[in-house]
Amino acid sequence: MRALSWALAFSLAAVGAAGQPADLVLLNGRVYTLDPGRRWAEGVAITGDRIAAVGTSVEVRRRAGPSTRVIDLKGGFVTPGFNDAHVHIDATGALLVGVNLLDVHSEGPFVERVRGAASRLPRGSWIVRGDWGAYEQWSAGSAGAAPAAGGPAGPFTPDRRMIDAVSPDHPVFVNRFDRSMFLANSLALKLAGITESTAAPPGGEIVKDAGGRLTGILKGGAADLVRAVIPPIGAEQRLVQVRAVLREAREGGVTTMQDLSTAEQVLAYQDLRRRGELTARINVRPQLYRAEDVAAIGLSRGFGDDWLRLIGFKAWVDGIMGNSTALFFDPFLHDPRNRGSLRQVMYPEAQEGAAMTMTAKDHYTRFPPGNLERLVKVAARSGIPPHVHAIGDLGNRILLDVYERVLTEEGLLGTDHRWRVIHAQHVHPDDFARFGRLKLVAEVNPYHISDDMRWMEERIGKQRAADAYAFRKLKNAGAVLIFGSDSPGTNAARYFLSPVYGLYAAVTRQTLKGEPADGWFPDQRLTIEEALEAYTRGPAWAAFEEDQKGTLATGKLADVAVFDTDLVAAGRTHPADLLKAKALYTIVGGKVVYEAGGSR
Numbered sequence: 237m238r239a240l241s242w243a244l245a246f247s248l249a250a251v252g253a254a255g256q257p258a259d260l261v262l263l264n265g266r267v268y269t270l271d272p273g274r275r276w277a278e279g280v281a282i283t284g285d286r287i288a289a290v291g292t293s294v295e296v297r298r299r300a301g302p303s304t305r306v307i308d309l310k311g312g313f314v315t316p317g318f319n320d321a322h323v324h325i326d327a328t329g330a331l332l333v334g335v336n337l338l339d340v341h342s343e344g345p346f347v348e349r350v351r352g353a354a355s356r357l358p359r360g361s362w363i364v365r366g367d368w369g370a371y372e373q374w375s376a377g378s379a380g381a382a383p384a385a386g387g388p389a390g391p392f393t394p395d396r397r398m399i400d401a402v403s404p405d406h407p408v409f410v411n412r413f414d415r416s417m418f419l420a421n422s423l424a425l426k427l428a429g430i431t432e433s434t435a436a437p438p439g440g441e442i443v444k445d446a447g448g449r450l451t452g453i454l455k456g457g458a459a460d461l462v463r464a465v466i467p468p469i470g471a472e473q474r475l476v477q478v479r480a481v482l483r484e485a486r487e488g489g490v491t492t493m494q495d496l497s498t499a500e501q502v503l504a505y506q507d508l509r510r511r512g513e514l515t516a517r518i519n520v521r522p523q524l525y526r527a528e529d530v531a532a533i534g535l536s537r538g539f540g541d542d543w544l545r546l547i548g549f550k551a552w553v554d555g556i557m558g559n560s561t562a563l564f565f566d567p568f569l570h571d572p573r574n575r576g577s578l579r580q581v582m583y584p585e586a587q588e589g590a591a592m593t594m595t596a597k598d599h600y601t602r603f604p605p606g607n608l609e610r611l612v613k614v615a616a617r618s619g620i621p622p623h624v625h626a627i628g629d630l631g632n633r634i635l636l637d638v639y640e641r642v643l644t645e646e647g648l649l650g651t652d653h654r655w656r657v658i659h660a661q662h663v664h665p666d667d668f669a670r671f672g673r674l675k676l677v678a679e680v681n682p683y684h685i686s687d688d689m690r691w692m693e694e695r696i697g698k699q700r701a702a703d704a705y706a707f708r709k710l711k712n713a714g715a716v717l718i719f720g721s722d723s724p725g726t727n728a729a730r731y732f733l734s735p736v737y738g739l740y741a742a743v744t745r746q747t748l749k750g751e752p753a754d755g756w757f758p759d760q761r762l763t764i765e766e767a768l769e770a771y772t773r774g775p776a777w778a779a780f781e782e783d784q785k786g787t788l789a790t791g792k793l794a795d796v797a798v799f800d801t802d803l804v805a806a807g808r809t810h811p812a813d814l815l816k817a818k819a820l821y822t823i824v825g826g827k828v829v830y831e832a833g834g835s836r
């Protein structure tokens with residue numbers, strides 16, 4: 237019996253190697269494998285959903301049979317498919333399918349964008365958010381100050397009559413980027429029961445023109461009248477949104493996205509998978525406050541399969557830089573009474589106000605465990621790694637303290653736990669070494685450098701800025717760096733899924749216009765090889781999927797990206813070319829899901 241099965245296995249292996257032709261062969265490429273055993277190759281042969289061989293063009297061509305698709309890459313650049321460690325798929329889809337008004341501050345484009353959204357969304361569905369005027373504001377006052385006076389008409393203020401004609405069947409309820417005002421179209425006003433005689437609630441305003449007619453502009457509490465009648469988005473619209481994100485991913489060579497996932501989103505991914513429409517693998521991360529429920533039904537790390545897998549729990553210590561809610565030891569320079577704030581999952585703290593009493597010499601573990609620590613402990617026992625957002629230096633200190641105590645108490649110190657600090661954006665000088673000591677993953681978003689540096693020093697000063705996005709310091713300290721886009725971005729800029737922006741930002745530390753010439757704190761730049769690793773092999777490892785993906789090697793999943801530009805050469809010698817690089821093919825599980833100029 238045993239002898240027979242060995243013989244059978246041997247003969248099958250022999251057929252596989254020599255006889256069974258590949259389904260797809262890529263040759264004449266510049267193949268950057270990320271495999272330390274063989275950094276460069278010319279071609280890849282794929283059988284089913286796996287890589288059958290990596291080698292010279294001659295070697296891989298030998299795998300071709302009569303029905304094999306052979307693609308001559310003509311020198312195209314090949315990497316493992318990009319693995320984006322930080323995507324908000326939900327928000328990205330809403331932005332792509334809904335209305336994006338971030339760069340809009342005049343009537344013509346405003347009307348066109350609303351018209352476009354109405355054409356993409358099923359009849360009757362709401363067109364919401366928009367965030368008009370954001371980019372205008374960011375270029376006007378870099379630290380969020382009011383725009384300089386003297387503009388002819390002041391900031392753009394729309395009117396419902398501009399958009400009624402292009403949105404007869406879609407209620408519209410969009411807001412200015414700072415939510416100081418909302419615009420409802422006539423249909424939305426009608427559904428909310430707002431008429432010229434409606435009294436505004438306290439603290440709110442229903443704006444009327446000189447003739448006493450509703451302009452559609454609502455302020456403060458008056459916006460709640462409309463909000464109250466907006467239903468949750470339907471399953472069909474959710475599918476439309478996820479499809480739009482999948483399209484952007486495959487057009488950018490992204491084959492895995494690590495998402496922050498709500499239940500509705502995970503249901504949508506499963507639905508698309510059943511329909512055969514999932515063109516990227518998705519790593520899901522429910523919120524940490526669910527840890528007890530997840531543990532109670534017996535799920536642990538890695539639950540799922542190659543397409544949809546549970547990889548961690550997401551939580552937040554503090555806010556963000558964009559609205560000055562990231563938590564710092566010292567106040568913001570442009571807002572001296574503000575040091576930032578804690579997120580909801582931090583409450584209750586063990587002692588009320590504990591975090592806000594801390595100085596740079598303190599540790600959060602001076603206090604008994606609060607809610608975050610309690611939940612991290614539940615996660616630790618379930619085997620599912622915590623992935624926690626920390627941006628300000630105090631936010632990072634608190635998280636490192638909590639991690640250190642739980643890792644110690646649970647006997648996990650020094651083990652291969654792969655817990656993550658998300659953003660690790662402003663780390664106190666005393667804390668860098670802890671990333672190595674605690675063996676932490678730093679899940680960072682390099683494109684924030686290109687975007688945020690424009691106003692960072694005004695807000696936190698040069699000294700703190702020197703430890704911002706300090707990728708080299710984190711790496712030297714022993715952190716494993718992994719990259720994500722943070723799509724859809726901030727109120728100041730869209731962050732695209734295409735990895736070229738993050739690669740560019742990490743190797744240059746410049747804005748898209750190439751400023752400053754030497755890069756912002758250039759000693760923190762990474763090499764292009766390090767950046768590629770952080771966008772492919774690193775995220776696969778951090779999700780415990782290094783056996784399946786992250787390098788181009790025999791036996792791994794055939795997730796492959798082909799670009800028209802040699803990203804390694806461009807990154808070394810002329811990084812601006814990275815921004816022009818385009819994906820030619822994106823292959824997921826052996827299937828070509830995107831082909832430049834193709835019909836998909």
Ligand SMILES: [Zn+2]
Pocket residue numbers: 322324722
């Ligand atoms: Zn994010």
